[in-house]
Each structure stands twice: as structure tokens, then as C-alpha cells.
Amino acid sequence: MFWGHLDVLRAAIVKSLLVAGVFGVAAFCFKEELFAVILAPKDANFITYRLLYSFSGLVMEVGASDFLVKLINTGLVKQFIIHMKAALCAGILCASPYILYQLFRFVSPALYVNERKYMVWVVGGGYAMFALGVSVSYFLIFPLTFRFLGTYQVSGEVENMIALQSYISTLMTMSLAMGLVFEIPILSWLFAKLGLLSDGFMRKYRKHAVVVILVVAAIITPTSDVFMLSLVALPMWLLHEISILMVHRTG
Template sequence: MTTNPNDPNQAPADAAAAGTVAGGAATPGEDTFISHLIELRDRIIRAGIAVIVVFVGLVYWAPDIFRLLARPLLQNLPAGGKMIVTDVTGSFFVPMKVTMMVAFVIALPIVLYQLWAFVAPGLYQHEKKLVVPLVGSSYFLFLCGMAFAYFVVFPTIFRVMVHYNAPLGAEMNTDIDNYLSFVLTMFLCFGVTFEVPIVVVLLVRMGFVQLKKLKEIRPYVVVGAFVVSAVVTPPDVVSQLILAVPLVILYEAGLIAARFFVPRVAANLPVV
């Protein structure tokens, strides 16, 4: 259609169209921000799909997975002891939660890769070289912490608890939902505990704290380890030692690792 610039009826429409174009145009900063949000959304969706796919593949064996998780307790219960369900839907949802947790742990490398793919373009080359081994070692150490909790901590704690209950004449029948909460807490505590060497190396590597200073505060770290273990573990000496001693050992391991993986100048070490 031919427009007449002298037609007063068409002037407002042309002005409105021009205003729409001017107002709808996104600035370069806004366009970049929106593109980052879209990419983040896509990365989150891909990570979520990976977890869901693994969960669907494991859901058939959900009861078996829960029995495997409950084995440290069941093996230490006295004769006649058993796990109970106090919630109507607990026997269904608790194994599902356990299976989802296992699926997340299995799919965690894919989740971490999606996170890495999102932040990698904004990193320098030397930062990229540091992030890859850092993420890999963090994942490995977290799994080691969970394995330590499952194979060492749980049998010891349950054995001690059964021993304390025997003189009272109390039956140890644990609700499966409460057991899951306890297990998840312990997994998280020991998984994070085993990340201590990574934290020590990062602190020295980034220059936040000198290696010499971390050595000087050893006594405070030991006291702090026992305080933390007293808060997060059951109130008995054995359980506290099981967390506090590895925490101190891992701190020392972090100091040793810092000597090898941190430049001598940054680590405040004499150059030979």
C-alpha cells in the first residue's frame, strides 16, 4: 500500500511504528544477558535430563537400592530388630528418594560438565587448566567420603548405638524416613570433609593464605575438627573420633599437596 506523507491519518501510525522499533531494540548488553540466561536454561535442562534418564534406568531396582543403603544398619541390629514405616507413603517415596540420590551422584559428571561448558568461555587459559583437575579431584574425594561413611562410619555408629540400647531393654526399630535423613546428613558431612585438601590447595594457590600460616594454625584446626565432629555426629566419643581424626589427616594431606602443586614463591617455600 502506498503511503502519503501529507495524510494526517497515517502520521500517528507511522510514528507509533517508529517508536515500537526504537523501543523494542535491545541494547548489546541486554542481548548478551538474555543469551546467557537462555544458555543457562539449556544447560540446566540438559543436566536435569541426564539425572532423570539415570533415575528412570534405576527406578525398577529402587527397593534393592534402599536395602543396599540400609545394609549397615540391618547387619548390626539385634535379633528381631527391623526397620519400620510410620508414614503411609513412606515405603514408596523413601526408596524413590534414595534412587534419585544415586542417580544424581552417577550423573554428576554430566552436571559438572554442563556447568563447566557454561562458565568456560569466561575463563582465562590458566584458569581452565586449573578447573578441570580441580573438579575431577573434588568429585573423586566426595565419593571417597561417601564410601568411608558407608563402609566405616555407619557400621561403627550402629554397633555402638545397639550396645547402648541393650542395657535399657529398648528395641532399636528405626523408621526408614529418619534413617534416610541420618544417612544423607552423614554422606554430606563426610563428603565435604574429604574436600579439605582441595580447599587448602585453593587457599594457597589463590594467594588468600600463605602455607606457612596454615601450618601455624594447626592447633586451632584440631580443636575445630573436634568441635565440628561433636556437632554433626551422634553424642559418643567413637563417632566424634571417626570424623575428627580424618579431618585432621586430610588437612595435613592438603598441606603436603600444596607444597607440590603450588608454585614455591606462592607457597612461601625456599627455592633450592
């Protein structure tokens, strides 16, 4: 029985790796399209900047040189390595629904019917919230952070030229961090279902949660700027309040 389960698990892992590999190779081949997405937030005509200008009443033509930050490469093989890493991450991201499906197929035979239902909600909801968190980071938090740090100068004589590796690392770190942060409602719902969390407990320690949120936001935010700190902390606070409502309805 044990070896049978091991064979099923091995088959699921192999299939997941093959699908991720196919998507990764495809992403590697479509280099221009891949990095057009990755490097988009550094351009002045990125959708976030255009919307902010529109909301603030400023007039800006698409493609106008409102700010310019140059990305540079500082190593002989770093661009190729970054290309491979980006393609690998893109492949895993594209294959993630299939990977989750394979894991669910492996685990579901050992679950009761009601447990399978909860598993679907946790996995599906967790995936959706993670994707939402990554989107918030990509379209809102990272562009504003990059613009602030990329254009900040201690003197006009010092020109900003950001290393490509630093850009990619910051983008991936912030995206992963926000994706995990957006799992708060799903985890709260799961803990409430298991009887480990109540809305009364969360309301009682709401002020403590705000302090924790500010600390985590300060760690995630690569700058001490109050605006950036608030930009990260606000979604986290909203997620905490949504979690309280979800736990209350669960109870």
C-alpha cells in the same frame, strides 16, 4: 550477548535435569537393587563388620546373627516418599559427572587457558574427594555408628526398632557431611593458588585447627562416644595435614 549466554545456561540445565530424571526413573524401577545398597550397613554380614571381625581375630560365619536391628515404617505413605527421594538422590548422583561437564562447558569459554586447567583440577579433584568422603562414611563411619546406636539399650526390656526415615536421614546427613569435609585439601589448594592461604599460616594455627576439627566432629557424630568422635576426627586431621603439604608444594 547476555540472552545468548542465558539460552546456553538454560540448555545446560535442561539437559542435566533430563539426564538426572532418566537415572532417577531407572533407580525407581530397580527398587530392590537400590535399597539393597542403602540398607546393607544394617546387616551383620556387611563387609565392614566382617573385616573388623577378621582383623580382631574373631570367627564369624557370613550371615551369622551377631546383631539384629529392625527397621519399621511409621506412616502410611512414608515408604513410597522415601522410595522417591532415594531414587531422586541416586539419579542426581549418577548424573553428577554429566552435570559437572555441562557446567564446565558453560563456564570454560570465559576462562583463560591456565584458568581452565585449574578449573579442571578443582572440579575433578573436588568430585573425586567428595566421592571418597561419601565412601568413607558409607563403609566405615555410618556402619559403626549405626551398630553402636542401634544396639544400645538402657534396659534389656526395651527393644530397639529404628524408623526407616531416621535410618535414611542419618545415612544421607553423614554421607553429605563427610563428602564436604573431604573437600578441605581441594579448597586449601585453591586458596593457596589465589594467594589467600600459606602453609606457614596453617602450621602456626595447627593447634587451633585441631580444636575446630574436634568441634566439627562432635557435631557430625550423633553420639558422644569417644571412639566414634575419634573415628570422625582422625580423617579430618589427616586431611588437614595433607592440605598443609599441598599448600607448601603450591607455594
